[in-house]
Amino acid sequence: MAGSKMRISKKVRASTIMEVLIAMTLIIVVFGIAMMIFTNVLNSSLSVKKIRAQAILQQTMLNVEASRNEVSQSVSADDFRIEQEIKPYNGNAALIDVRLTAFDNNQQKVAELEKVILNKND
Amino acid sequence: MLKASALYIVIIIALVIAVLCSSLIVATYFYRGEYQKKFRYDKLQNNLNSGVNILLAGADTSYNTGTTFSLYHNEADSVTLKKIFWGMYNIGTSVAFVQKDTVYKTFSIGYNLDSGKWAALYLIDEDRPLSLSGKTSIIGDTYIPKAGITTAYVDNKAYQGDKRLVIGARKSSDKTLPPLLQSRLDQFQRFMRNYHPGDSSISRKDSVVQSFLLPTKYFNFKKAVQNIANIQLSGNIILVSDTTIIIDTTAHLKNILVFAKSIKIKSGFNGNCQLFAKDSINIDSNCRFAYPSCLGILRFGQPGLAPGQEYIHLGNGCNFDGIIFTYEKNMSALKPMVDLGKRVKVTGQVYSLGGLRTKDSVEVDGSVFTSQFLYQDSFTLFQNYLINITMSSKALSPYYLTGDLCPVAGQKKKVLQWLEVK
Numbered sequence: 001m002a003g004s005k006m007r008i009s010k011k012v013r014a015s016t017i018m019e020v021l022i023a024m025t026l027i028i029v030v031f032g033i034a035m036m037i038f039t040n041v042l043n044s045s046l047s048v049k050k051i052r053a054q055a056i057l058q059q060t061m062l063n064v065e066a067s068r069n070e071v072s073q074s075v076s077a078d079d080f081r082i083e084q085e086i087k088p089y090n091g092n093a094a095l096i097d098v099r100l101t102a103f104d105n106n107q108q109k110v111a112e113l114e115k116v117i118l119n120k121n122d
Numbered sequence: 123m124l125k126a127s128a129l130y131i132v133i134i135i136a137l138v139i140a141v142l143c144s145s146l147i148v149a150t151y152f153y154r155g156e157y158q159k160k161f162r163y164d165k166l167q168n169n170l171n172s173g174v175n176i177l178l179a180g181a182d183t184s185y186n187t188g189t190t191f192s193l194y195h196n197e198a199d200s201v202t203l204k205k206i207f208w209g210m211y212n213i214g215t216s217v218a219f220v221q222k223d224t225v226y227k228t229f230s231i232g233y234n235l236d237s238g239k240w241a242a243l244y245l246i247d248e249d250r251p252l253s254l255s256g257k258t259s260i261i262g263d264t265y266i267p268k269a270g271i272t273t274a275y276v277d278n279k280a281y282q283g284d285k286r287l288v289i290g291a292r293k294s295s296d297k298t299l300p301p302l303l304q305s306r307l308d309q310f311q312r313f314m315r316n317y318h319p320g321d322s323s324i325s326r327k328d329s330v331v332q333s334f335l336l337p338t339k340y341f342n343f344k345k346a347v348q349n350i351a352n353i354q355l356s357g358n359i360i361l362v363s364d365t366t367i368i369i370d371t372t373a374h375l376k377n378i379l380v381f382a383k384s385i386k387i388k389s390g391f392n393g394n395c396q397l398f399a400k401d402s403i404n405i406d407s408n409c410r411f412a413y414p415s416c417l418g419i420l421r422f423g424q425p426g427l428a429p430g431q432e433y434i435h436l437g438n439g440c441n442f443d444g445i446i447f448t449y450e451k452n453m454s455a456l457k458p459m460v461d462l463g464k465r466v467k468v469t470g471q472v473y474s475l476g477g478l479r480t481k482d483s484v485e486v487d488g489s490v491f492t493s494q495f496l497y498q499d500s501f502t503l504f505q506n507y508l509i510n511i512t513m514s515s516k517a518l519s520p521y522y523l524t525g526d527l528c529p530v531a532g533q534k535k536k537v538l539q540w541l542e543v544k
Binding site: 015019023024026027030033038051058092094097114115116117118119 | 129132139143168175176199
């Protein structure tokens with residue numbers, strides 16, 4: 001077997017340099033656009049933080065309505081600082097305007113909620 | 123021979139990536155859209171419930187005409203509030219909207235009971251004692267004449283109830299009943315005095331449903347006796363007649379008002395409505411009225427030359443949930459009467475300026491305010507005798523709400539019934 005030569009019977013036709021260049025350009029452009037879209041989608045999608053803050057504010061509002069202790073205060077809940085502002089609504093002692101604002105760790109406002117509730121102490 | 127064809131493969135890959143990217147964009151678009159919808163909806167719900175609270179806290183005369191305003195003087199916080207006179211109660215409508223999104227609630231408003239005035243029995247003091255006989259039971263606080271309560275032997279039957287006679291506190295009653303609320307009576311009087319144009323016939327219809335967000339639908343039958351049968355009437359509908367309205371058992375009434383000279387309900391009727399008559403309300407046997415129903419005799423004019431006695435009659439086996447009352451502005455010799463047949467069960471309140479005539483096995487879960495009791499057997503009419511009656515203020519649901527017309531109504535308004543919610 002020594003000295004015998006291997007014969008390649010099949011031939012692979014090479015692409016032209018022009019074809020390769022166009023293909024490379026095209027795939028770079030397509031990948032580029034795809035990455036831009038993906039980044040945009042990631043950035044513009046709603047943050048889980050905001051959704052969570054909204055849910056916490058709704059729960060806090062329910063607690064304020066159920067309790068008889070309606071005072072302005074600041075409380076922490078689940079990585080958020082919630083500012084609870086209470087004031088009479090349009091001078092009507094029977095109504096209270098409750099405004100809840102959620103701030104994150106960077107003191108950025110994430111969500112807010114406002115509702116007029118009945119004053120149970122009236 | 124294998125083809126290299128790099129461009130061909132790249133185009134295929136580019137197409138696949140394009141499809142993936144577009145599906146990602148579409149999914150994100152819908153997710154964002156749905157979330158923003160929910161966010162807007164939550165905000166609208168908050169504004170809507172704020173409107174409900176404002177209606178519950180406001181004076182009765184406020185928002186009688188629909189008012190649209192900004193809740194907090196910000197963007198996207200507009201509500202429209204309206205309060206409608208609806209017989210014994212008021213109806214509140216709260217509508218919150220942002221651009222094309224609208225949510226609304228319509229509800230009836232009731233009052234909690236004033237525990238200081240609430241009693242199972244209030245019998246005015248006419249210097250006569252109240253006599254109990256048979257299987258009579260009074261549970262709850264009572265306002266009774268100073269002459270007190272005694273037991274009596276009627277039809278060879280002794281008193282067989284609790285030895286305490288009254289299971290609850292006994293207080294002295296006055297010479298007159300606590301008055302009905304004048305402002306509500308004025309509203310009734312204005313309504314009955316005004317002319318309400320409307321359709322004079324409801325024939326060839328099988329159902330009429332009117333939202334409380336729309337103007338009230340009137341049917342004014344004028345001086346023609348009208349038989350209401352084979353029809354469903356629901357919502358913001360008022361039937362008015364200068365004479366008699368007969369309501370058949372095949373009619374389904376829900377939350378509507380009926381004003382007439384006299385009203386007759388045929389046996390087996392089942393519904394929920396408020397009936398107001400100048401002369402009489404006659405309810406045949408085995409009818410069921412669901413809460414919150416109301417029967418009222420309202421006479422504001424002068425009695426005629428030969429006035430008949432106004433009355434409300436509930437036939438045997440009727441079941442009534444709500445308020446029964448009589449009112450006469452200018453008292454005639456024959457005071458309006460409430461007449462309860464055998465086995466009638468009233469869950470709510472009975473307020474009778476004249477008297478309350480009862481038969482065997484009457485049960486009132488709630489309260490009775492009356493000037494006198496009448497009990498009639500085959501031969502004899504007994505005055506201020508309670509025979510085989512059960513009265514229990516404790517049997518009434520703690521969530522029961524009354525109308526402000528009643529003297530036992532408290533100050534606090536609550537939602538009695540959600541009528542329409544979107």
